[in-house]
Amino acid sequence: MKAQEITPGVYEIKILNASDEELMEISESMGLALTLEEMHKLRDFFATLGREPTDIEIHAIAQGWSEHCSYKSSKRVLRKYIFGIPSPDTLIVMQDDAGVVEFNDKYAYVFKIESHNHPSAVEPYGGAATGVGGIIRDVLNMGAKPIALVDPLFFGPPNYPYESLNPGVKHPRYLLNQVVAGIRDYGNRVGIPTVAGMTYFHEGFVNNVLVNAGCLGIVQKNKIVRSRVTKPGLKLVMVGGRTGRDGIHGVNFASKILSEKSEEEKQAVQLGNPILKEPLIHVVLEANDAGIIQGMKDLGGGGLGSVVGEMCHAGGVGVEVHLDRVLLKEKGMAPWEIWVSESQERMLLALEKKDIPRLQEICEKWDVEMSVIGETKDGHDLEIYWHEKRILHLPLEFVTAGVEYDRPYKIVKKKRMQEIPVEPNYREILLKLLNSFNIGSKEWIIRQYDHEVQGRTVVKPLQGVIGLESHGDAVVLKPLSDSWKGIGITTVANPRISKIDPYAGALYTIDEAVRNLVAVGARPHSFSDCLNFGNPEKEEIMGQFVESCRGLGDGARALGIPYVSGNVSFYNEAFGVNIPPTRVLMAVGIVDDIRTAVTMDFKEEGNPVYLVGETREEMGGSEYYTLIGAKSTTVPQVSLEKLKKRSGEILSAMRRGLVKSCHDVSHGGLAVTLAEMVIGSNMGAEVDLAPIGFMRPDFKLFSESPTRWVCEVDSSRADEFEKIVNATRIGVVDGTTLRVRDGTRWLFNIHVNILREKWRDALREYMG
Template sequence: RTLPTRAPWVLQGPGENAGVISVGDGLAVAFKIESHNHPSAVEPYQGAATGVGGILRDVFTMGARPIAVLDSLRFGSLDSARVRYLFAGVVKGVGDYGNCVGIPTVGGEVVFDPAYEGNPLVNAMCVGLLHEHELMRAVAEGVGNPIMAVGARTGRDGIHGATFASEDLSAGSEAKRPRVQVGDPFTEKLLLEASLELIRSGHIVAIQDMGAAGLTSSSAEMAARGDVGVTIDTAKVPVRETGMTPYEILLSESQERMLVVAKKGHEDEVRKILTKWELEAAVIGEVIAEPVYRVTEGDRVVAEFPGSRLVTDCPTYTPPAEESAAVREARARDVSSIPERAEERDPVWTLEELLSSPTIASKRWVYRQYDTTVRTNTVVGPGGDAAVVRLRGTKKALALKVDCNGRYVALDPRLGARIAVAESARNVACTGARPRAITNNLNFGNPKRPEVYFQLREAIAGIGEACTALETPVTGGNVSLYNESPQSAVHPTPVIGMVGVLDDVDRAVRSHFRDEGADIVLLGEPTPELGASEYLARIHGVVAGAPPACDLEAARRLVDTLVAAAEKGALSSAHDISEGGLAVSLAECCIMDRDRMIGATVDLSGWSLLPLRALLFGEGQNRVIVSTRDTQTLKRIAERNRVPLRVIGTVGVAGSPLSIRVGTRLIVTSMERLATAWHDAIPRIMSRSAATIAVESTETLTTPVN
């Protein structure tokens, strides 16, 4: 209620299966992010796979054909064998499901932090394309219209999955594996095609995924949106197990199922479409005028009450909120006084240590398991600042990004959430696209604890402030609470899914250096901020200090500069400065494309009065490294937008070193050393045995469920 949700381009805001924005030319984009955290903690393969399946259904129920998936994943330290098992299983689950359905996984983020040791976070985002006139809403209407269950049959898998997701993880959570749903991507593909055909056929008035709480929530939500009642006869629901009770049928979370409100008299046409796709459709109830939720088993009424109790009249409360004293103390710590380690006398050692940090290191080990180019619309895939996906038949493209730094949010929830929005917008703008809207996934601990509710309240406020400043309305999202284990709660992690629009796909900008001899330009100013940095966590084992300041007006001006410069063709590359700071981002620009690594000569002497480690590894916000052959045009645009700009060097040639001068100090290192640290870090850690363990549960996914 407190977030900005409206803009001329927003066609559907919060409250539906997915948000929808117009992208021009009569086209629209539906998108949503959701979590499958607890299921993935106890059954990583199926938990992640069904998370992808669920978010696909949320998007195609809007009438949109899914064109891209992104994932935001968080785990504990890869030094732990269990974490390696969870990591391998989740990645394989995401990849197998998306690959089988034929939707490219085009981007994402993977973070490793001890805060997620006992409770990994698995968030999946889907983006779909539709014509504006094809938009379908899940609003039950038309008294007497039949309610139909379509798709897979109902089983006992996933019962109480929603309540399991609302409990702290404990030593007994492993026993709740039966509550994890089992996915069948082949049925999902058939259901996708059947649903889109149904929507375009004119035979239905509404459609909704049977997600959390299954038939109960889907039917109640559709009725509430239409201000009508429903009757459901559980005896008519197609089941795949004998002896299922009405309770089990209502709460089953079996996958690949939809609830449809058909037009009265069109039931046979609906069945014909489902039969064509080798799926079932059964009438299980109807829309009624009386505002009640009535469940029967044949002639026996098993439940009846006002439908509003399940949706609009749910109890609300405001728990006490108070910031943790330990967090205040950690944020106030003067981290500039932390003594350097002896090894830091050589900045190359520090740079290589940061590049090999699994959070910063190349995620190619992850995305090589995904089909990133199926459907042949992927222009910029995983590994860059944001993914770029072509809208076939037009000159347009979408830029897509998921982002959050949980450490920032843990130390300052409002500021950290602002940064999450601003950085995701900056990443999208680095491709040349204009950020247009967000979806968000709020991953927090137990809100009954005052310090957690404080984090949640402040983070939402920060998201609202940033979205207002950047004109990126919130179109929907997901809230995942009780992400705690016996050890601790996770870092508060409000993941932002940002969608941007690029008017000319041929102007899409890449992240890495590509143009030998081009000027290297820093947009934005270095600052002496080291608080909450990856440098402190990786090199010193310290999580403290204030996160870097984030001027939202400066963030907006930087976005405007990047978009305008891309439109003028003035950018050869653009890469955001984030975890690891300026030195890490420079190195990434050089080594991102391992097949053609290009060095650089950089001079940072203009800031030689700053502490060297803050200059090289501080994470001050609103900064981007660009390379250009048209420095004068870039300068004019930056000056117009009041964005600081300085030429700091020149792109080298293939195989040349990275050379950074700071006053009298010269730091030089080879491409091969940097590439070994960055590209090989995760493959070096992940043993074959960990990946093999993750395959144990794949048989249920690759064998269709009858």
């Protein structure tokens, strides 16, 4: 690489006459992760300017063009399927850092979910913590107070043999421990409750752990801040943490596949500091209350580089930045390092000059540092100065607009088949399912997160008799002290079904999100999607992505639920293995009155128990078939029309107070649903499967057919319930055992304590 120092710390890179080989060497040695085609585009651009670029110019462009920042592989597909689902309540959708949706006359809720996968694979504790920190800022910079965190996590099985691990790959147990600790230590310290999430185990995540983090906030509608500035002459102020060498090239790193050398890229992992974040949240909210913020964006992936560019480009103004005014953690940083550093806990605010003293006063109260680093200008150019010398001068359009690809894709259709196993021992299968990693109790994880702080969590993640609780389907928050209106939150993903059929799996994921919200009495209102996939340069992986988006689009459009924010994580590939397609939905619902919210634990002996929805022989991707090793590609098929109808019926019955408990039927089927309701309430039930129809009992018990719930109904009002909800009466709450028969044939009779112990032991044996 030929380079010449033009001012201390800044080099001019000779690319105009570079050969292809030299261009790739530049991409490699500067850590740009650009392709030859992209390097050509870069060279051609500077040829038209008639000059060589500086190192900071090349870094700025490479960052803007990274998969992480530009969505170059996904954008066209997202536009076709995901964007633009109409909804009367959306305020800001897919434009700023988080989606904004109307909550009531005065308030809006703000939320987003995103991935933090690659950093968590090499440095799980710091990576997970930073994932939480980053998503909090995305919500905060809309001017909203963060009130809830969610964390869907995906690991290899905890009992995975050590000797089978690839070089450099950390064991799932270690990763689980560290990731949970990272989320715990960050989320608890910053005082935002971690209320929901999921933990899923599958061999496909051994090399590539997935750590997704979501945040929801609440804001007065007239206090919403945009992630853009439209006015020249505003001061740009950095507030919060100092800038250091941590997190350099984080976005470029996130756009590569992992290998045994990934450990060496630890410097790409940022370091979070919750005790800087906590006062920073106060500073931002107080400044917003004072009405002095004209535009705001958080410094996450891409650092200053992507934030300054995107903020000004979106608002149609030019900008001038003086990098020597940025407060640094360490001496001797080169300007390009300052520009791309992803150091945490930093926000960029745009203010009128006259308001700077007010911000200063607020920062002093909270001991938070700030510095004025630049100013917006007329025009469309980005100019960077270093000790008064201009070291970058580029059109914002070229830096931020990035590139887009129509990646070729191939849709692999699997032939439909289904093995029929010999009839099992029902008692044994149910206890094994309860004891399996994906179904067993996650109490060890859930209780390490403070889910009560802020006092808004009115339906908890663990539901039932105190000390004996089971998993709830969703949580409900009461965001405002003077309103009964609530917000339901759940997170969902179905990698196993999606691996067989990404389209059907996407619809199933939507179905489960809706089921979970309806189970607590929440009307589904909006989605945020985090799309985790393998390497998009492989046609079948791109095919999974396209089919998934088509499914997500079709499902949400039919239900009238918009996607208001989201994130794509590609390149979850290592050692030639790609993760199963994992679309995570963070789904938000509205509970019109939290006093009508419902939990999943049985309430009273003598109450009838109903099954809502149709059970079919579709065992593909089910926990039962996985457990016994039977093969099936016959995955559950969703009828969106039925989903809409049944949801409406159940919500209507709940508003009338007819439903005493409700739980959706998902992993492990009806048997596991009933067992969990028994576990949480410490009350038994007697159930007869005969009314479900003519089918083998193991299919009735363990099928994971969609659009199904179990409802316990007030015994004095069963007739009223039957008139409203299309449901089948299958049993009654009674005793201290779960007793199930199919007509005259008894299948099992298990005491609640045995069910609970098996369920609790699933992870306890591994995690303590």
